[in-house]
Amino acid sequence: MEIPFASLGKPGDSVDVCVIGTGAAGLPIAARLAERGHRVVLCEGGDIEFSERSQSLYRGTVVGGAYVPLDTARLRYLGGSTNHWGGVCRPLDPYDFAAKPATAETRWPIEHSELVPYYGEAAQILDVLPIGPDSELPGSGLRRIHFSIGESVHTRTRYASTIRDSPRLAFCSAANLMGLETRDGRITSARFTNYEGGVRDVHARFYVLACGGIENSRLLLWSNRQSGGRLIRNADTLGRYWMDHPHASIGQALLFDPAPLGLDRAYDAFFAPTPHAMIARNILNCGLRLHTMGPEQNLALTEDLTSLSPSLKQRIQTMQASGVAPKGIILRAAWEQEPRRENRIELDDTRLDSLGMPRCRLSWGYSSLDVRTLRESVLMLGDYLRQTDIGRLKLADWLTQEPILPPDTGELVGRHHMGGTRMAASASQGIVDLDCRVFDQDNLYIGGSSVFPGCGHANPTLTIVQLAMRMADHLDARLLRQTIV
Amino acid sequence: MRHTLTRRALLRLIGLAGLGTLLTGTLAMRLPEGHSTRDTSKRDSNDERLVVSGWLLNTQDR
Known part of the structure; x- marks a missing residue:
């Protein structure tokens, strides 16, 4: 059900999970957890429909190679960038999870097999038809591969009835995340503001940040700064190893x-x-x-x-x-782009958005x-x-x-924003662990392609939804364990 | 309303562009005539790739 901003985080509200973002990661996670009986608050910074006041928050600068304007490479309203994707799907290759000889930075700390069980669900959510197996072209070093090219499912449409009718999912638009409070390794509240200057704090047992492959880094960089570095103690890789196709x-x-x-x-x-x-x-x-x-x-x-x-x-x-x-x-x-420290998201302190947060500065190149x-x-x-x-x-x-x-005009990139909060085996190598949980916080998770350590060449949406379903299962299990205890 | 729809349509077009609906046309040729490279990674060491005006040719093509 939809709730007004004034009702967000009302005293006495018992919320299991606060999901921030309504794109390919956030909405499927929120809907799945609500289906399983958990109380979910779903916050979207944008409006229900496209609005300039929201989209303008996505403006930023790009340093380095030719890239597309950051406010046209993504969308900031209900459904996020699923509102303009093309419906092209293919899972990552098993070999994409390995440390490739060309650079070991492509290695994922999980195996490809970890995501296989979620392929069916993700394909169903995205209306993806099964793709045929790869077939090698003998003597060429190449294989014929396949994509599913179908209708581009918008999460706002896919989950319209859940947003409207679910008694366990409270959806609030125009709720912009402004910071995360942390104490003793746990997030205690998430602070939101609307466009009129209202402020609401949401208290939940778990928090999922799923605002896209640029904003996840930007919001964590900002929140970490506000917390004096207590949110992410080892932030060396935060915003770094950013990639596009x-x-x-x-x-x-x-x-x-x-x-x-x-x-x-x-x-x-x-x-x-x-x-x-x-x-x-x-x-x-x-x-x-x-x-x-x-x-x-x-x-x-x-x-x-x-x-x-x-x-x-x-x-x-x-x-x-x-x-x-x-x-x-x-x-x-x-x-596939090489994951490199030099390609990164930073806060641009010389340019603030209308909510007072530093805009994004992307350093990107080949x-x-x-x-x-x-x-x-x-x-x-x-x-x-x-x-x-x-x-x-x-x-x-x-x-x-x-x-x-490489050309500095034309297509340039796929607008597939990946990396910045990469999944790793240790906090010195990345921001989230194998469950996509922020290393230093027991109850903060990151959804979306910002956790990709390597990106293969396949369009990322299917993998984003696979990871989202996996996270929903993980949170469901944690919530059930806590309830039983 | 009309402004909003126009912008949304434009944004969708931009998104689709990233997925390949915008293709470039014929490209010019600049590589010097007769430029050749031996591809040492091939199993057949006698295989020679001849690059002429961007075309990857066999030597017998010329």
């Missing part, structure tokens, strides 16, 4: 025989390096995306290639004489490993095409130059 157009290809790639008439097909190839080439994961090309572009690409190669011209003419035209494809990539991962991956595909003689690949202009400088 770089996206770029990487070229085009002309296929004489699309069948070996498993392509039919119209398609979106995806390939990625095998774990063996990632090890052999010392690179990270990379999703190569092949798209159908229009007839005019196809013709231009064919003329381009035949102008350079008399032998291929003759071959293509022979094909065309028998009524078969080579098939042009557009190549894009979305790939590493040589980021560039090498892409280059090697596209070369694997290009070499496979010419060695098997099923086609030829043309690199994008920016990939033919030395040094390779």
Whole structure:
């Protein structure tokens, strides 16, 4: 049920869990816990619908490489950034949880198998169809992979009836988190303000911060500062190891025989390096995306290639004489970014938002490993095409130059905000433990992709929901244990 | 209301752009003619990749 701000944290209210954020992590966690009989307060900083007064709080600055404006890369109202995602889903690969030879920083402290039990539930929540198994392209170092590309489920719609009807879930909009009080290693209250300057404190047994891959870091940095460093005693990694998935157009290809790639008439097909190839080439994961090309572009690409190669011209003419035209494809990539300390979220004390909190400053850029991962991956595909003689690949202009400088216009990134409060085996290596609990606080949990230590190349939403369901199970068990005691 | 809807539509478009609905067109060629590299990671040590105007070609293509 929806409650007004004035009713938030009323004296005598007994709340089991306070969930902050209504996106892909927060709303599924809150709904699941309410379903299981726990009393939940769900707070959203934004309004029910898009509002400028809320969205403007997402403005920030970016230092380093070309990036998208921070207030357009995410949404701040009921449902969060699920209000504009594209519905593209794929779980992380098992190998994404490992310490890759290229950098051990990709290692998760949990195994892939920890998330497998939650795949079904997460897929159901997001209306994701099962994807087929990967299949290796023999001799290429690549495997054909699959995504589920469907309707983009908005959590506000998925959980509309829960928000409206659940007697155990109290939802409050325009409730902006301003700080977390801590005493003896436990959060004692969360302070919220609305846009009119009202202040309410919520007391709960557990708190879940699920405000997105940028705000989780920003809010913890701010709350930790206010607490004099008692919230997170070892904050060395807080805000750091931040990642996105770089996206770029990487070229085009002309296929004489699309069948070996498993392509039919119209398609979106995806390939990625095998774990063996990632090890052999010392690179990270990379999703190569092949798209159908229009007839005019196809013709231009064919003329381009035949102008350079008399032998291929003759071959293509022979094909065309028998009524078969080579098939042009557009190549894009979305790939894994190296987790690096230098890529980080900080508080910008020179710029305050309308609530008086320092805005976000993002330091972000590519590493040589980021560039090498892409280059090697596209070369694997290009070499496979010419060695098997099923086609030829043309690199994008920016990939033919030395040094390779990724484009500073175009797609740039997937707007997949990951890292900053990374999951780790110890407080010296990250912010949350294997259960996504903040190391220094017994009852504070972090939901969302900010806990990713490494990010693979797959869109993160499915993994976010898998982790959310896992956290809901964990909190449910803790609440039941406390009740029994 | 009209302003809000327009902005929301724009934000959705921006979000979708990140998922690949915006694609670039034909790209220019700049690499010098005849530039070649030997790919030492290949099993066949005789395999030579010829890069011509961005195209990854076999030597016999020329």
